[in-house]
Amino acid sequence: MTAVANRRAFLAGTGGLTIGLTLPLGGARAQAMSAPLQPNAFVRVGTDGLVTVIHKHVEFGQGPATGVTTIIADEMDAAWDQMRIAFAPANDPLYKNLAFGTMGVGGSSAIRESWMQMRMAGAAARAMLVEAAAKRWGVPASAVSVANGVVSSGKRKAGFGELAADAAVLPVPQNPTLKTPDKFVYIGKTFAKVDSKPKTDGSALFTQDVRLPGMVHAAVRRPPAFGATVKKVEAGAAKAIPGVIDVKPIPSGVAVYARDTWAAQRGAAALEVDWDLSKAETRSSAQMFAEYSAAARTPGRQVEASGDAAAALAAAARKIDATFYFPFLAHGPMETMDYVIAKKGEGIAVHAGSQFQVGEMRAICGVAGVPFEKSELIQHYAGGSFGRRATPVMFDGTEAAACARAYGFAAPVKVVASRENDLTGGYYRPMTVHRVQAGLDGAGSIAGWDQVIVAKSIMKGTPFEAMGIKDGVDGNMVEGANDTSQYKIGNFRLGQHLMDTKVPVLWWRSVGHTHTAFVKETVIDELLTMAGQDPVDGRLALLKHERAAGVLRKAAEISGFGKRAVKKGRALGVAVHESFDSYVAQVAEVSVGADGLPKVHKVWCAVDCGIAVNPDIIRAQMEGGIGYGLGHALYGEITLGEGGQVQETNFDKYRSLRIGEMPDVEVAIIDSQEKPTGVGEPGVPPIAPAVANAWRKLTGKAVRRLPFAHGDNS
Template sequence: MTMTLTPSRRAFLASTLGLVVAVSLPLRARAQSGAALAFQPDGSAPTFAPNAFIRVDPDDTVTVIIKHIEMGQGPMTGLATLVAEEMDADWSQMRAESAPADDEKYKNLAFGLQGTGGSTAMANSYTQMRQAGATARALLVQAAADAWGVDPARITVANGVLTDGTNISTFGPLAARAALLTPPEGAPLKDPAQFTLIGTDRPKLDSLAKSNGTAVFTMDLDLPGMETVVIAHPPMMAGTVASFDDTAALSVPGVTAVRQIPQGVAVYATSTHAALSGRRALVVDWDSTAAETRTSAQMMEDFVTLARTEPGLMIEESGDIDTALTGATQVLETEFRFPYLAHAPMEPLDAVIAVTGGQVETWGGYQFPGFDRQAIAGILGLEMNAVKMNVMLAGGSFGRRAQSSAQIGNEIGEIAKAAGRDGAWKLVWTREDDLTGGHYRPMTVHRLRGGIDADGNVVGWHDVIVNQSIMAGGPMAAMMQDGKDPTSYEGAVNMPYALPHLRVNWVQTQSPVSVLWWRSVGHTHTAYATEVFLDQLLVAAGKDPVQGRLDLLKPDMTRDRAVLERVAQMAGWDGQTVKGDKGYGVALHESFGTYAAQIAEVQDVDGFPRVTRVWCAVDCGVAVNPNVIRAQIEGGIGYGLGAVLFNAITLGDGGVVQETNFDTYRMLRISEMPAVEVEIIASTIDPTGIGEPGTPPVGPAIANAWRALTGNAITTLPFQPPVNA
């Protein structure tokens, strides 16, 4: 089955056929996916692909096969930079493609299976991709040495050109010869002092295609005879279909079928408009027996009661917290309330599936493609090798596509199964489906108590955290330890501060509402609760919020100290939290191995904060591409800012989600985005994550600035109550 593409898209997807070495690579799939063709169909020279990550074509282009889905966070550029550095390639010859689904060949070394998440793309690929590039370089050098009859040691490589001082060649002419060589074991890596690309700004490889419209997303695909399918999902979490009447739906022109599937009722049509019209005409009676029928307000009160009465599981303890709080000169107590949050990526969920004679091919923004592949194969009763996965570019995710439950794989598989025939179908989710479809950042309560002695020292810290587990009940449950889900409280434990008497408890709640990691996962609420509460304690003790934090840092927290001191310098911090009509607040938080400190500047505009500037100092190890790092910090700040100011998913009567589009799920507008200044701490430590660490500190920095300016402590998020509250 062949896709229908415009001429420009054909040009974008076309590539020269070239050669294979040492490993057997998967066939190059359509629509950006796949490593390389093992051999030319005409029997000519093999393509130079010295490993599963690199292909060198006769026209000198170097294509890097990216095992991490590109959702806008930059792995195509970052990982290609690592390869280009070790190959001594010229940046202009670099290209990138998404890898196909292959849990063994393209596994995330942090997870043990192919997947993207937890800000691990650069961290787990840094050495692996450099080694791939070094191997390719060594083979090209040996090929040149053989062709020229010289010692390989005489050959130098720079900007994609090899020379021994007499002979000269680019990569392409040597590719066929290099393909016949055996890759060396452990090709030497560069000394970081020799880096010419790593650490310098490079334009993103996918920016041009995304700007001129030639980049192909799942929604762009159009297969011959393909039908569009939309699903009527239950309006309450975990509701099911009791009965339905499809009479009116089937009378809509273009609607070809209506089928009940486990997820709801699927409407098949010849166009998206017809499918949506057919769905609107459906009459469905929903069964809410197993559903969540409480309102958000009722659930929150239940959570608060648990925080006040249940001890939960002990997560971390040092000293004697009860004695410390009893003997404290002053004890502060604050309850922080966090709502459910949707991810709201720009591109809602979608996928395409084609079934032909017992063979399946699917296209989608699969963040954990192995899970979806297994789901599709199981539903259709096929072996795994009968299901070919093409991983597409994705228009954002923020955790939404990271489905261990294979939500989309299950839906697209059930759609094909219910059709009962060969064919092609495109599953389309609308914005309304996206916002009401569950898999939210968990609703959470933190009950914090802290004690201060007569000298203003923080002597006691007790945090009780109440929320649902993201990991329990699914494949990720194996990562839990003694019934404890670290994603529920990460960031509230192992804090950098020397607190002599400390206790952290976690109370797990149960609800049919499906929850999922959201950009920065547990850190999204723990950073806010801990850094806002710490600020309250420091202010109560009469201490400078920056110096007070510095004084509390443990001696070995050198990276925390460095980013905090640097952001204070950037913002010209002088201890004054209010200057004229502006308030200033600070927050420090480490997540995913990356250290970030932020200072926010806010104004009071009709009783609501207007964030005018944010300074951020970040230490993420070696800065492979500073341009991408700054972009991710800026994006993370904007995302987090919108969440704390406006975002909330609320359940109304009967547990029905109230927010259905951006009129009620208020997003940050471009005119509300503050000026952001980012400085990256120089480091020789291997890279850590950058996609998420910019988000956690912005909320508490804003809250601390707002409290300094107005005296109003925001403990229930968002700042602006939901439209339907």
């Protein structure tokens, strides 16, 4: 089973049903609730002519709300300024992700999973409006046309709102006619995001914005080491802080309740807690890296193999034997995890920017001790995620539920993680070690490749282990490195070790591809250099897929790779990778910065993600992925020190890319008629190896450890 299939299987196990609806854009709520024309779960047409798209995915900045609105508007032939969005209720039968079987989004699936569903929804609404007009005017439907939100036949015209009530009584077409691509009006063109205005004028609601009557604020003091528990709490100093109301133990630590978040966080810091460390993770990062590195020297469980890698390597004329080290990484979204939970009848109302709406509500209600059928999720915008809002055990939501329950639901409880809690609380990208042995034969061709990957499994030890691990193999760990990856290598073996640690780990933007792409693309680059081959031409000769070759050619073309003189003191590095069914190639122009680290001047990026629903969003996601990936490649590292305590407690130590360090980025989108594929994550994997390959040209040193700032690569 592939890693994507594993994630889908995990999500399919989180079924349930709760009821709730929040409409974030000004009058959209009342309009949608009273709209006469509701042909399906996704489209509402009001008598005022406004079209509300019921959006089933979380919107945390990656643009799916605009994407699905674009698809529906195009099939309806609506005017762009009449489109609105609303967040869907947590309802699996209506709003499940078709790839997962339950509500939620991940694996860059929002648009690729919604593509046909949204087209059908928009086309059905259009067909009903056309039929209503045809009946009103006594003409055949074929004589009626729609453009820019106006239905017409000859000189007769009507807006959507005028026809909504008539259309509402008509049967809903089950197989409406879809447009051919040459008729698209919005798809493939750039339009402002539907949430740009509310996010600019402050009307967009985030959980941070929620204020309820009588609401109290909670902050959680968590253990200093993962796996530690509370022995004894002395709360006197905390309770002496003005605004602090109460202190309660909860399973993950100690909750402090106050009149505002600042008082709650000060109270949590003032607690005197005696921790039981007997079952805690007390190893340092250095100790774990040593254990992982030792494991990488042994074959591990075989993931897959072809040919005889051992024999080929034994006979190889020249070889590489390299060990790669990747640290724990935090996600660091601007909005930390936050929830507001209030009692509502026999259930609860939960305010959140939930990524897995039904599964998370089911887990929250379980901890709260209330029926999820009687509870309501009020979905809000979320200020980023990068995987952080997608924990298999729904930890942050259940911690908030524990806080509300410990308080006896006496008032609405708002739980906001401090930045320190966010960075030291775990759910990191797993620490990972790779060992690769690869060699060339006498003719300079790749003779063999043997790779071992060592990390903690994201799925092992969770309720979804059986779904995420098949035959002892965690697909998330090896995606992008296995035999389905992009190069033709005849003698190949891949092994895996699943390690144990109490440090919680989680999907991180582009998951396993964040490290497998780096290893694959830097080793390939070294082998090509060893064989005296051009980095682009050599890759083109090895690539399995024409779409991968297409983006590589395009990135080379727009960057002038090998065709132009590069400024003195600079070098170009290239990488290409497929992830989430999309293909991305990047060329980075790099020099040695004043701090001794890579200074990236420009990145040329080519992406093939099928039909480009909104090119501007695709470019933005590539740019964002490049910035996110580059910042972590240069600086990102969560370190466990003595006693297993996390050293990076805020952004002063967990360094992000600064605006002045962001390179110029040029993005070319390959024209395609393939169905849309992922864009939220595929921009991340190629940037680090592209920079590392340029760095090796500049310095003569291959990069074996990230981040660059660790100091081993200069």
